[in-house]
Amino acid sequence: MRLYSMPSSGNSYKVRLLLSLLGRDCPTFDVEYETTALDTAKAEGRLPFGKAPVLELDDGRLLPESNAILNWLGEGTDFVPADPFTRAEMLSWMFWEQNQHEGVVAVRAALLYYPQRRHLATPERLAELLDRGHALLQVMEDRLAAQDWLVGDKASVADICLYGYTCTAGTRGGFDMSRFPAINAWLDRIAALPGYKALDA
Template sequence: MAPHKHEAMMQLYSMPSSGNSLKVRILLALTGKPVRIVDCEYGSAALAQAKADGALPYGKVPALVLDDGTTLGESNAILWFLAEGTDLVPSDAATRARMLGWMFWEQYNHEPIIAVRQALVSYPHRAADATPERLADLLDCGHALLQVMEDRLAAQDWLAGDRVSLADLCLYGYTCTAGSRGGFDMERFPAVCRWLDRIAALPGVLNA
């Protein structure tokens, strides 16, 4: 009998409290790809070691190390790599472009407001920046951004096309904790909440 061949496994440097890391873990759960996860919470020895080892291409998590040693950074780029060839990337060019539009919007508009407010109220090292004025401004801006999603999701179940895509996984990362960690009034956005429930019901999402 031939000896059992060891299967190489990808390694994900992931921050448990980060929505950017969460969306990669969700995609890995949905695709069933084997991965070894290294938890690198802010301030942890594991994060310091990963930086010292040069394991993080942009000096931050998430970072995905492929089985051949290639390392990828930036959460949305990692999503694209992992989902290529799956149903999570629309085959229609226009729908695919809309999906990418939401992903660009997430990093340029949504994340700098929704995620930043969560960080200011959650991480002790950000407390000095959490002035009442800034928190109030982020709250107003965040509600306006969530309304953009509400308007879209009131008309259809998913952000791009007629099925779940990378756009949904991408925006889920920080929207799912916008109320609990960011203090945003999610009752104002019933369509967004129904969308969050649809994503949470996908296999493996809640354990990611």
């Protein structure tokens, strides 16, 4: 098994993080944004949707999309709840992350972080994303003010999924994280999990 991973990407990071939390060794091939390695992986057909992350299984099958990989890796572990409703709740947060959170929080960070995208970072666009991002983070804040984890009574792949871009929402995205004490406490709880590794580890 091996992972095609974009080192700077929160989507790739969440897969690397879960692998680390599970204590699973997995060779990682870096395919950073706008690099020859990324072009080569695409040309070789290793990235079915044209982007990382992609998990290549031992039998050669390719599994793209970060949240699908999280769900596959988490199957049969404590990171996927046994209760059907709690598991469905977990998936709902993961769908929300890709449909809402990632398209705002991650996009604002990308506009500020990647030099190739800064020409798109107009004041109007950044202001819009800031307002929308704060509203989305408030959804998480409200949930985490009432319970330690997004679903159930322990960390699940929903938490790992949302951690990927929330952990850099302040430093890369410029969001005011002082507004969200429950999120900050949750970030600390994830960082305290055995096997935790930071984005740049």
